[in-house]
Amino acid sequence: MTPMKLETRHKIARFFQYFVLIVVGFVMIYPLLWMIGATFKSNAEIFTGIGFIPTNPTLDGYVAAVTQNYGGDINIWRAFLNTYSYVIPKVIFTVISSVIAAYGFSRFKFKGRDILFSIMISTLFLPQVVLNVPQYLMYNTFGWINSPLYLPLWVPTLFATETYFVYQLVQFMRSIPHDLDEAASIDGCGPVKILYKIICPMLSPSLVACGLFQFMWSCNDFMGPLLYVTTPTKYPMSIFVKLSMDGDAGFNWNRILALSLISIIPQLVVFFCAQDAFIDGIAAGSVKG
Amino acid sequence: MSTASAPVRRSPFKKWCDQNTGLFFLIPWILGFLIFKFYPFASSLYYSFTDMNFFKGIREYGIMNYIDIFTEKETRTALLITFKYAFITVPLKLVFALFIAYILNFKIKFVNLFRTVYYIPSILGGSVAIAVLWRALFRDTGVINTMLGFFGIQGPDWLADRTWALFIICLLRVWQFGSAMVLFLAALKGVSVDLYEAATIDGASKTRQFFSITVPMITPVIFYNLVTQIAQAFQEFNGPYIITGGGPRNSTTLVALLVYNYAFKENEMGMACALAWVMFVIVMVLTVIAFSSQKHWVYYAD
Numbered sequence: 001m002t003p004m005k006l007e008t009r010h011k012i013a014r015f016f017q018y019f020v021l022i023v024v025g026f027v028m029i030y031p032l033l034w035m036i037g038a039t040f041k042s043n044a045e046i047f048t049g050i051g052f053i054p055t056n057p058t059l060d061g062y063v064a065a066v067t068q069n070y071g072g073d074i075n076i077w078r079a080f081l082n083t084y085s086y087v088i089p090k091v092i093f094t095v096i097s098s099v100i101a102a103y104g105f106s107r108f109k110f111k112g113r114d115i116l117f118s119i120m121i122s123t124l125f126l127p128q129v130v131l132n133v134p135q136y137l138m139y140n141t142f143g144w145i146n147s148p149l150y151l152p153l154w155v156p157t158l159f160a161t162e163t164y165f166v167y168q169l170v171q172f173m174r175s176i177p178h179d180l181d182e183a184a185s186i187d188g189c190g191p192v193k194i195l196y197k198i199i200c201p202m203l204s205p206s207l208v209a210c211g212l213f214q215f216m217w218s219c220n221d222f223m224g225p226l227l228y229v230t231t232p233t234k235y236p237m238s239i240f241v242k243l244s245m246d247g248d249a250g251f252n253w254n255r256i257l258a259l260s261l262i263s264i265i266p267q268l269v270v271f272f273c274a275q276d277a278f279i280d281g282i283a284a285g286s287v288k289g
Numbered sequence: 290m291s292t293a294s295a296p297v298r299r300s301p302f303k304k305w306c307d308q309n310t311g312l313f314f315l316i317p318w319i320l321g322f323l324i325f326k327f328y329p330f331a332s333s334l335y336y337s338f339t340d341m342n343f344f345k346g347i348r349e350y351g352i353m354n355y356i357d358i359f360t361e362k363e364t365r366t367a368l369l370i371t372f373k374y375a376f377i378t379v380p381l382k383l384v385f386a387l388f389i390a391y392i393l394n395f396k397i398k399f400v401n402l403f404r405t406v407y408y409i410p411s412i413l414g415g416s417v418a419i420a421v422l423w424r425a426l427f428r429d430t431g432v433i434n435t436m437l438g439f440f441g442i443q444g445p446d447w448l449a450d451r452t453w454a455l456f457i458i459c460l461l462r463v464w465q466f467g468s469a470m471v472l473f474l475a476a477l478k479g480v481s482v483d484l485y486e487a488a489t490i491d492g493a494s495k496t497r498q499f500f501s502i503t504v505p506m507i508t509p510v511i512f513y514n515l516v517t518q519i520a521q522a523f524q525e526f527n528g529p530y531i532i533t534g535g536g537p538r539n540s541t542t543l544v545a546l547l548v549y550n551y552a553f554k555e556n557e558m559g560m561a562c563a564l565a566w567v568m569f570v571i572v573m574v575l576t577v578i579a580f581s582s583q584k585h586w587v588y589y590a591d
Contacts, residue, residue, distance in 0.1 A: 017392050024389060025406045028464065032409065034432055035422050047430045050439075101318035108311025116315060123326055125576060127524050129545045130565045133336065133558045134329035137343075159321020166318065191310050220415035222527050227553065241417040242531055245424070253425060260418035271412050275405060278412065282468055283475035 039258040046253045061254030065262060068244065068255065073232040076262060079240035086150035086236070087218040093157040094165060094214045095207055101160035102169035103195050107181060117170075123163045128223075136227060145228055152228040153221075165210045172206040173199060209281030212274055219267055237263045333562045341559035343552075354563035364564060366539060367547040370455060371568070374543055375522035377459045383514055386466040390473035391499065404471070411467035419461070420531035424448065427457050448533055451540040458528045458541050469514045476510040477503065508587040516579050523572045544568045 037052035039061045045054060069075035105117055135152075136145075144151040160166050180202075181194045189197065200207065222238045229235060235243065241263050245256050271278065306313075340349040358364040389407060393400055413419055426432045427447040434444035447453045480503060488498045504511070526545040529535055535542035535550070542550075544564060552561035 014395075017395055017397065021389070021392055021397065021403050025403055028410060029406050031422055031426055031432075031464075032413075035425070038425070046425075047428075047432070047435060050432055050436050097317050097321075100314050104311045104314030104318070108314070110309045110311045113311060116319070119322065120318070123322065125520060125573070126326065126330065127520065127565070127569055127572060129524055129526075129548050130333050130562075130569045131326065131329040132548070133552045133561050133565070134332040135325065136552070137332075137558070138324075138329065156321060156325045158317065159325065160318040161321045161325045191314075195314075216412055217415070220413075220417075222415075222417055222531070223549075238417045241421060245417075245421050245531075256421060257425060260421045264413055264416055264418045267413060267416070271409070275408075279404065279408060279471050282471045 035257055035261060039254060039261050041254055043252060043254050046257075058254075061252075061258035062262075064252060064255035065259035068259070070232060070243070070247075074235050074240060074243075076240070076259065078233070079235055079237045079263075080266075082234055083219060083236040083238070086153045087215065090154040090157050090218050091211050091214045093154060094160075094162050095211045097158055097160040098162060098165040098169055098210065099200065099203070099207060100195070101166045102173055103199060105166070106170045106173040107178075107191075107194075107199070120163060120166060124167060132223075132227070139228065146230045146234070147228070148234065150229065150234075153224050162214065165214065168210060169203065169206060172203055176202050205277065206281070208274070209277050212270065212277055213281065215270060216267055334566060336559050337563035337566050339559045340557075341562070343556035343558055347559070354560045355567070357560065358564055358567055363539070363542075364547065367542050367544050367564075368567070368571075370540070370542065371523060371525075371544045374455060374459060374525060375519060377456065378462045378522050378525075379515065379518045381459070381463045382466045382469060382518060383511070385463065386469035386514070387473050387511075389466070390470045390477055391503065393470075393474055394477040404474070407470055408467035411465045414461065414465035415527060417527075417531055420527065423457070423461050423532050449537050451537055454533050454537060454541045458525075458532060461528050461532070462522070462525070469518065472510050472514060473507065476507040480506045505588050509589060512579065512583060512587045516576055519575055519579070520572055523568055 033052050034050070037054060038046050040057045040059070041054040042056060042058050042060060045056070066076055101120075105113065105120065139145055139152045142151075144155075176199065180198055184194050184198050220238065222242070225236045225239050229239065232243075241256075241260055244259055336347075337354055338350055338352060339347040340353070341347050358368075393403060397403065410419075424431075428434075429446035429449070431447075433447070437444040445453055447457050484502050484506070485498055488502055493501065524545050525543050526549065529541040529543050529546050530549070533541045535546050545568070548561045548565045548568070551557045551564060
């Protein structure tokens with residue numbers, strides 16, 4: 001093979017690589033781009049073409065989405081407020097309780113630790129569907145169903161019940177050298193102080209990643225609010241969007257698409273501000289495992 | 290009580306405390322596990338052998354729920370559809386994820402941009418907003434059919450069509466292959482360049498190198514993705530609940546949705562628990578099979 005031919009072949013390969021990436025990437029992102037365009041179209045125009053750019057841009061969809069309310073009970077702002085009133089505590093408590101549990105698992109030796117650790121790992125494989133009914137009955141006994149404070153949605157996270165994060169943090173903590181805690185311990189630091197003075201600062205990128213993932217998942221969570229929130233005034237965004245979609249029976253598409261888009265804007269902003277944390281967070285978690 | 294005896298009596302306790310500092314940090318987790326995991330887990334098994342009803346309580350004990358699950362059409366169909374769903378979604382998702390990660394791993398320009406584009410669906414895909422979008426794309430006069438119309442093809446009413454609806458639900462999850470892709474990409478970066486160089490000198494083609502070097506070297510991540518994706522697929526709830534409501538004619542009623550319907554629509558909580566347990570056992574068996582097959586195909590360097 002002459003060097004010339006090799007170079008041509010190489011160029012063809014390159015071309016195909018970019019070609020596939022661009023075509024598949026376009027297919028992947030097309031629905032989202034179409035959605036953004038559709039929110040500025042009139043209902044008459046939405047399904048007449050497949051392009052992004054509206055011929056007669058209108059804000060009707062947004063106006064309708066922002067002003068819509070169901071008997072004055074719930075509107076978009078209220079739904080946002082409701083969502084974050086439990087998502088934020090959930091994120092904070094998850095990170096704190098998970099780091100404490102991970103610290104106990106990864107930095108100390110004691111009788112029964114390995115058994116407890118195996119139990120923790122096995123709960124990773126425990127499907128939520130199996131727990132739903134008894135949890136519902138239990139929260140019902142506690143009087144937590146439809147709790148104005150959303151108790152069933154965040155109280156469990158105080159107790160490191162989000163096993164996935166505990167497991168991830170254990171993996172990260174194991175990679176921090178023990179010399180550091182030993183040195184601190186000789187200097188008179190107690191175990192609690194070691195945790196927040198030494199371990200937490202070193203773990204901060206992972207803690208941020210855990211917080212970000214929990215934020216995304218909690219905002220997306222649909223089944224939790226579906227089971228435990230029944231008063232319309234307390235509906236979070238996920239239920240509100242579903243309600244609006246059902247209420248529409250398919251004619252006000254620009255409104256429902258605008259509402260959907262607004263509902264994911266905070267998540268998009270968080271993602272774009274912290275992309276690397278997300279992607280590194282996923283990649284780092286699995287390599288050892 | 291003499292002053293001398295006090296430290297003697299306290300010291301075993303102190304010693305115990307020193308040996309078990311770690312346990313102290315696990316107290317919240319242990320409580321959480323017992324209250325929010327173990328108790329519901331055990332009582333779910335217990336309820337599965339009863340006719341527990343939210344309003345009527347328990348009147349009967351036995352294995353009737355399990356008999357119903359394996360004899361009645363509704364539950365058997367749901368199990369079958371769930372298998373179908375998992376066996377379409379998981380392989381497609383992993384193949385796409387690996388394929389794109391493989392291309393991204395050639396020194397591509399704008400790799401971060403591409404990675405972001407491919408990853409966005411994963412982060413947003415679980416939201417209700419995306420389910421709404423899916424309905425807009427696949428309704429009878431939706432975007433996909435408008436597109437097909439340009440080629441003179443009259444597309445079906447995807448979500449009202451019994452043969453297509455399940456596939457559209459699958460597609461929503463396949464579209465979210467980004468997180469599996471990120472994992473593959475990290476694994477591919479870890480494969481030593483020396484191996485490829487040696488293979489090139491030996492005259493191995495790119496395809497051959499892919500199947501003989503790349504795939505074997507990243508089997509741990511393939512394994513990880515496979516196990517997590519199977520577990521997720523069997524629990525799928527949001528897609529069918531929001532997009533199709535289980536229809537048309539139960540063709541997208543996956544097990545998790547049927548469990549929900551039994552428990553919270555018909556208040557038949559015993560039946561719901563039994564069905565959840567059947568699904569749990571299926572996932573467990575598949576996971577155990579995957580773990581025990583590891584030694585035949587998963588390569589661990591150390």
